[in-house]
Amino acid sequence: MRFKFVFLTFLVLYLFSGLIRNCEGQHNVEDSNRIVWCTINPEEQRKCLNFAQAVERDWNLFGSAAMRLECKQGFNKEDCMTYLDEEKAHVTSLDAGEVFVAGRYHSLIPIMHEVYSGNQKTYYAVAVIKKGTLADVRTLQDLRGKKACFAGVGTLAGWVIPIYMLMQRGGMDVIDCNNHVKSAIKYFGPSCAVNSLIDKYNPIGDNSDKLCKLCIGKIPGDWCSSADPYFGFEGAFRCLVEAGEIAFLKHTTVEEMTSNQFDFSGVSKSDFELLCQDGSRRPVDEYQSCYWDVVPTHAVVTTSAKSPELRRNYQRFLKKAVDMYATPTVNQTRTQNFPNDSFNIQPLVPYESYNLFESAPRYGLHHNLLLQDVAVALSPLSESQQTYTGYLGNSLNTILGVRHCPVNKMTLCVTSDPELEKCIKMRTALKAQLLKPEMVCHKGHSQINCMQAISNGIADVAVFDAGDVYTAGLKYDLIPFISEVYNLGEPEYYAVAVAKEEDPDTELTYLKGKYTCHTGINTGAGWIVPLAFLISNGWIRSYGCNSIRAAAEYFTKSCVPGALSSEYNTGVPYDNMCDLCHGTSYRYCRRDASEDYFGYTGAFRCLVEGGGQVAFLKHTTVMENTDGKRKEWWARNALTEDYELLCPDGTRALMQEYEKCNLGKVKANAVVARGGNGYNETELNAFINLFIYAQQFYGRRDQDDFSFGMFYSPPPFSDLIFQDAAQQLQVIDSSYRSYGRYLGKDFLRARRVVDCHAGATIVKLSVVWICISTGLSILMI
Numbered sequence: 006m007r008f009k010f011v012f013l014t015f016l017v018l019y020l021f022s023g024l025i026r027n028c029e030g031q032h033n034v035e036d037s038n039r040i041v042w043c044t045i046n047p048e049e050q051r052k053c054l055n056f057a058q059a060v061e062r063d064w065n066l067f068g069s070a071a072m073r074l075e076c077k078q079g080f081n082k083e084d085c086m087t088y089l090d091e092e093k094a095h096v097t098s099l100d101a102g103e104v105f106v107a108g109r110y111h112s113l114i115p116i117m118h119e120v121y122s123g124n125q126k127t128y129y130a131v132a133v134i135k136k137g138t139l140a141d142v143r144t145l146q147d148l149r150g151k152k153a154c155f156a157g158v159g160t161l162a163g164w165v166i167p168i169y170m171l172m173q174r175g176g177m178d179v180i181d182c183n184n185h186v187k188s189a190i191k192y193f194g195p196s197c198a199v200n201s202l203i204d205k206y207n208p209i210g211d212n213s214d215k216l217c218k219l220c221i222g223k224i225p226g227d228w229c230s231s232a233d234p235y236f237g238f239e240g241a242f243r244c245l246v247e248a249g250e251i252a253f254l255k256h257t258t259v260e261e262m263t264s265n266q267f268d269f270s271g272v273s274k275s276d277f278e279l280l281c282q283d284g285s286r287r288p289v290d291e292y293q294s295c296y297w298d299v300v301p302t303h304a305v306v307t308t309s310a311k312s313p314e315l316r317r318n319y320q321r322f323l324k325k326a327v328d329m330y331a332t333p334t335v336n337q338t339r340t341q342n343f344p345n346d347s348f349n350i351q352p353l354v355p356y357e358s359y360n361l362f363e364s365a366p367r368y369g370l371h372h373n374l375l376l377q378d379v380a381v382a383l384s385p386l387s388e389s390q391q392t393y394t395g396y397l398g399n400s401l402n403t404i405l406g407v408r409h410c411p412v413n414k415m416t417l418c419v420t421s422d423p424e425l426e427k428c429i430k431m432r433t434a435l436k437a438q439l440l441k442p443e444m445v446c447h448k449g450h451s452q453i454n455c456m457q458a459i460s461n462g463i464a465d466v467a468v469f470d471a472g473d474v475y476t477a478g479l480k481y482d483l484i485p486f487i488s489e490v491y492n493l494g495e496p497e498y499y500a501v502a503v504a505k506e507e508d509p510d511t512e513l514t515y516l517k518g519k520y521t522c523h524t525g526i527n528t529g530a531g532w533i534v535p536l537a538f539l540i541s542n543g544w545i546r547s548y549g550c551n552s553i554r555a556a557a558e559y560f561t562k563s564c565v566p567g568a569l570s571s572e573y574n575t576g577v578p579y580d581n582m583c584d585l586c587h588g589t590s591y592r593y594c595r596r597d598a599s600e601d602y603f604g605y606t607g608a609f610r611c612l613v614e615g616g617g618q619v620a621f622l623k624h625t626t627v628m629e630n631t632d633g634k635r636k637e638w639w640a641r642n643a644l645t646e647d648y649e650l651l652c653p654d655g656t657r658a659l660m661q662e663y664e665k666c667n668l669g670k671v672k673a674n675a676v677v678a679r680g681g682n683g684y685n686e687t688e689l690n691a692f693i694n695l696f697i698y699a700q701q702f703y704g705r706r707d708q709d710d711f712s713f714g715m716f717y718s719p720p721p722f723s724d725l726i727f728q729d730a731a732q733q734l735q736v737i738d739s740s741y742r743s744y745g746r747y748l749g750k751d752f753l754r755a756r757r758v759v760d761c762h763a764g765a766t767i768v769k770l771s772v773v774w775i776c777i778s779t780g781l782s783i784l785m786i
């Protein structure tokens with residue numbers, strides 16, 4: 006009995022301790038006393054490794070603060086931020102401007118900041134020129150075209166502040182709302198701003214290399230990168246001495262670089278002067294009365310995923326390291342406090358002291374390795390202070406100010422709740438990348454309603470089918486400016502007629518009495534092109550170009566979303582035009598995503614399960630929805646080979662043979678904006694810019710329900726806002742930005758065949774106007 010009790014107690018204790026161990030196991034034990042510093046060049050890596058050695062050697066002096074230091078070399082700070090984000094490294098030091106990027110895009114947070122002598126946690130951003138030069142520069146406006154040296158794109162004192170100041174006072178224009186590097190490219194002469202060509206600052210890859218022209222990296226990969234000799238504040242100073250006319254530096258840089266023998270011989274502080282905001286000059290030491298801004302010192306960052314406890318460990322370790330290695334200590338001998346361990350075979354040999362704030366010439370010519378050389382300590386930030394916004398303070402306004410866009414917002418008009426939901430996701434996604442102008446979503450109750458909203462200024466843009474581009478242009482003066490591109494490489498697609506393979510009786514030349522499926526009334530491939538084909542070939546009677554009547558009398562049943570809407574059908578409503586439709590209650594036969602049989606996928610579904618015998622689609626529709634690509638039950642067993650194309654000559658062809666068996670080409674869906682009197686070029690260019698950047702970030706084809714993709718619609722929906730078949734967006738050449746030029750003659754003719762009333766009122770009006778004005782002129786004579 007007693008034995009049993011003891012045994013049980015042990016069992017419980019054992020299980021309990023296992024539980025505890027399991028809980029701890031989630032927290033990587035290995036990492037709790039390991040710290041990996043991310044470095045960006047071989048010199049820094051060497052200094053880091055020396056640091057690590059010193060720590061190993063002095064392990065016991067660190068006491069409970071000891072951590073095993075490791076060093077991981079990245080290509081640049083961007084690279085390091087990614088490593089930290091992925092927890093492949095734990096800490097690195099960043100310029101305040103980089104702290105913004107790290108915090109905004111990589112969830113990194115500052116945990117310590119550098120302290121300069123006098124307990125300073127800020128420094129001055131200054132503009133330095135060679136003494137007596139730039140006589141023609143009397144105000145900041147005169148800096149246009151000058152050769153400038155920057156510490157690197159994204160740094161606060163060495164990039165953001167001068168760009169912001171010159172946008173405010175120097176006449177620098179915003180060239181591209183989503184790439185302010187282009188504004189600097191336009192403004193300055195040949196210059197050196199390293200990283201001006203990396204992806205982050207050149208997302209669509211069209212930056213010129215003007216801001217790399219002065220850089221001197223010899224190896225192609227080094228040029229204009231963090232490995233360039235003109236990288237960093239010391240690099241910018243070097244650039245000023247050797248090639249540039251103005252450099253944007255810290256107030257300490259000139260002193261640092263001219264007070265030693267190894268950087269430049271024969272160059273002294275008095276050879277330089279500061280350029281103040283008002284255009285006047287001051288000696289280098291008078292920075293307190295001639296600076297461009299005050300900025301926070303560099304910070305040590307880690308990822309916010311690290312527990313507060315681990316962050317405290319990092320802080321304790323680095324604080325101890327500063328205590329140990331901040332000032333060059335006199336030579337010590339290892340006599341006291343040194344235990345017998347494998348590291349110390351010769352404990353009495355004096356060792357070289359390690360200095361945390363020393364860089365050149367010890368490790369090469371690079372300054373400011375790991376930390377800034379002028380720093381004297383690191384100050385921990387309390388947990389509540391560990392945010393990039395708190396750390397940046399007022400500097401945040403400057404950083405965001407550089408990203409100012411003259412156009413505030415772009416309102417996209419959509420026509421259904423699923424589209425509105427996708428629009429809101431897109432807005433969030435664009436905001437996450439800080440893309441400008443800000444996108445706003447507006448839900449109109451139909452495409453016509455969206456056209457009115459855009460025309461009235463309630464919305465700005467919408468994505469339309471060719472048929473709607475026509476109406477929008479003709480009736481509301483809207484212009485297409487961006488088009489989708491599908492698999493043809495050109496912004497167009499084939500309109501095709503599709504029937505089931507098992508139904509050989511259905512053929513294009515005799516569809517009388519058939520059940521038909523259409524994408525929507527007045528859409529390109531679903532209505533205008535097939536009806537124009539049938540009418541102009543005499544297969545069906547035109548009823549004086551009243552295509553709705555023509556179709557209603559010829560086909561027995563159809564689904565033509567929108568056919569009963571008075572907005573689209575001003576004539577008599579024919580109920581059989583909606584008989585095949587599937588939507589219930591208010592959704593029935595609506596010309597938007599709420600009707601199941603609306604659009605290309607909807608029309609195909611009408612053919613598959615809705616009793617339709619022929620569907621009018623675009624050439625990609627069947628392939629997009631068959632062979633397991635769509636999981637909904639109606640599509641589950643649909644195979645491409647179960648469907649065939651109906652050719653104009655009455656024969657049939659395989660789905661893949663659309664190039665030789667189609668009803669004609671139609672222009673791709675396009676984004677439209679106000680033309681005519683509401684046209685505003687600044688706005689239009691900002692909209693174009695936003696779409697191009699949006700597709701750069703979110704135009705990938707491989708999407709799922711979790712991340713946003715512009716050309717993806719979550720099941721059961723399809724083609725929300727953009728067509729799922731879209732592969733990219735293409736800017737429409739400005740000479741084609743009218744509905745007539747864009748859609749082309751064939752389409753305009755087809756549209757007139759199916760609906761001559763659409764344009765007729767306008768024609769009649771202008772005839773009347775001509776009569777009146779002629780009459781007036783006759784009277785006046």
Ligand SMILES: *[C@@H]1O[C@H](CO)[C@@H](O)[C@H](O)[C@H]1NC(C)=O
Nearest residue numbers: 334335336337355356357358
């Ligand atoms: C430290 O020791 C080195 C030789 O080990 C010697 O050259 C140097 O002068 C010493 N420094 C001081 C400050 O004693």
Ligand SMILES: *[C@@H]1O[C@H](CO)[C@@H](O)[C@H](O)[C@H]1NC(C)=O
Nearest residue numbers: 340341342343344345346352
């Ligand atoms: C170190 O080792 C020596 C002999 O190997 C021994 O006499 C001494 O007590 C040891 N010191 C410590 C602190 O363990």
Ligand SMILES: *[C@@H]1O[C@H](CO)[C@@H](O)[C@H](O)[C@H]1NC(C)=O
Nearest residue numbers: 411412413684685686687688
């Ligand atoms: C164009 O739009 C911009 C931004 O909305 C506005 O500042 C500017 O005044 C407009 N230009 C004209 C000619 O209306």
